[in-house]
Amino acid sequence: MTTIRQDDFIQSIADAFQYISYYHPVDFIKALGAAYEQEQSPAARDAMAQILINSRMSAEGRRPICQDTGIAVVFLKIGMNLRWDARLSVQEMVDEGVRRAYTHPDNTLRASVLLDPAGARRNSRDNTPAVVHYEMVAGDGLEVICAAKGGGSENKAKMVMLNPSDSIVDWVLKTVPTMGAGWCPPGILGLGIGGTPEKAMLLAKESLMAPLDIHLLQARAARGEKLGRVEELRLELLAKVNALGIGAQGLGGLTTVLDVKILDYPTHAASLPVAMIPNCAATRHVHFHLDGSGPVELAPPSLSDWPQIDYDTSAGRRVDLNSVTREEVASWKPGEVLLLNGKLLTGRDAAHQRLIGMLNRGESLPVDFNNRFIYYVGPVDPVRDEVVGPAGPTTATRMDKFTRQMLEQTGLLGMVGKAERGQLAIDAIRDNRAVYLMAVGGAAYLVSKAIKASRVLAFEDLGMEAIYEFDVCDMPVTVAVDSCGQAVHQxxxxxxxxxxxxxALD
Structure with missing residues (x-):
């Protein structure tokens, strides 16, 4: 009979979440590398290059791939004959492992989990509690999957109760464009089909944990082998979703998804539950087995698994944020690559909510935004000699409702964030002759290397959501909405x- 000791299990969980914070799964790197080689869209190719370079840098530096180090999700398959040598419950052991991982002094991870979600939304400070899924299986081993899911992709999860005669393909093709680019494509779509509503959602999430193997299905289909219905559906959805042209970071291109994963389950005769959850370009999960012999030993991947790509900054237009004018901003073209230099403010949801409240009450703001740029970011805390930890952009659409008031009442000139803006924000940008610039989601460590200094200006109690001032040098961004309201994501x-x-016709 296998005995799993408490300390071994806790340390395995801690090591796993540290591991996935800086190592992409190798199958993802190979799939993204192949997509990069085939990509014909310059903007999408540039975004993929940044993601791949960032991934290698994170592996070398053992620092997070993305500043959103995710909510901790753990799948456990527990052998029915297994014995625990433990004082704590399984949930408590998982939480202690997560706590150790996210507060590790050599690689501190961002704590994003909030307690009292419909009320005070108070940060737990250590990313606990984790979300744990249990399954009792035959045998005496313990199978573990640890995954870190970022909010940008989780927020795009969809679920529908279709009629049995409805088309799953039609629903997916109608729904994917509504997800925008906040889930940071290229990534993976996970579908759960059947069961009940909650079962379909769990199937969709679990499907994302499987290896990327669509290329094997494509090879079998090319040889004329007979495929199962789910396999055929995966191939059909891959081709048709990519034909939407959404592309890397929503900029337009050949590859939006690298794979489509599907798990199904028997369902009621009157029902067809379908859930869809995307995995972003910061795909992070690891699988391991515990047999009672000690904690897991996770072997690092070889750096030779990453393609050798150099990021060329010579093609971008350099911008001095300390002296930029509205006239200069008006000359920027949609899709143009800029390299930002100078002082850049930061602020996201909580900071914007406070600022708007102060404006509504007629109070003076703690920061002068006139002719300044604000970066929607919540960085990871720095370690060792870092100025700031990984500092990639957060989804800009969450700030749309604040945009017009910020532009009109503070003199703000421009914004930097991830993915598209909604029409509400685009109209405000056009009316105020401002601009929106897009940084690449999933390239947080690469972006952090462009930040040469950092200091908190206001709202220090908000932690990573405080208003910082960064000194940046050649920070790469793309003009996503110009001063005339032209949007590249459209x-x-x-x-x-x-x-x-x-x-396809050719």
Whole structure:
């Protein structure tokens, strides 16, 4: 009979969450590398290059791939004959492992979990509690999957109760464009089909833990082998979702998803539950087995698994944030690559909510935003000699409702964030002759290397959501909404839908 000791299990959980914070799964790197080689869209290719370079840098530096180090999710398959040598419950042991991982002094991870979610939303400070899923299985071993899911991709989860005669493909193709780019494509779509509503959601999440193997299905199909219905559905969805032209970071391109994973389960005759959850470009999960012999030993991947890519900054237009004018901003073109230099403010949801409250009450703001740029970011705490930890962008649409008031009442000139803006924000940007710049989601460590100094200016109690001032040097961004309201997240996919259709005809 296998005996799992408390300390071994806790340390295994801690080691696993540290491991996935800086190591992408190798199958993801190989799939993204292949997509990068095939990509024809310059903007999408640039975004993929940044993600791949960032991934290698994170592996070398053992620092987080993404500043959103995720909510901890653990899948356990517990052998029915297994014995625990433990004082704590399984949930308590998992939470202690997560706590150790996220507060590790050599690689501190961002604590994003909030207690009292519908009330005070108070940060737990150590990313606990984890979300744990249990399954009792035959045998006496313990199978463990640890995953870190970022909010940008989790927020795009979808679930529908279709009629049995409805088309799953039609629903997916209608729904994916509504998800925007806040889930940081290219990534993976996970589908759960059948069961009950909650079972479908769990199936979708669990499907994302499987290896990327769509290329094997494609090879079998090319050889004329007979595929199962789920396998055929995966291939059909991969081709049709990519034909939408959404592309890397929503900029338009050939590859939106690297794989489509599906798990299904028997369901009621009157029902067809379908859930869809995306995994972003910061795909993070690891699988291991415990047999009672001690904690897990996770072997690091070889750096040779990463493609050798150098990021060329010579093609970008350098911008001095300390002296930039509205006239200069008006000359920037949609899709143009800029390299930001100078002082850049930060602020996201909680800071914006406070600022708007102060404006509504007629109070003076603690920061002068006139002719300044604000970066929507919640950085990881620095370690050792770092100025700041990984500091990639957060989803900009969450700030849309604040945008007009910020532009009109503070003199703010521009914003930097992740993914598209909604029409509400685009209209405000156009009316105020401002600009929105996009940084690449999933390239947080690369971005942090462009930050040469950092200090808190206001709202220090908000932690990573405080207002900082960064000194940046050649921070790469793309003009996503210009001062006339032209948006690349609208024009890019539309252009590439036409190109992909033409490629298919040729």
């Amino acid at each position: 024009s890019g996919p539309a252009e590439w839908r036409v190109k992909i259709a033409q490629i």
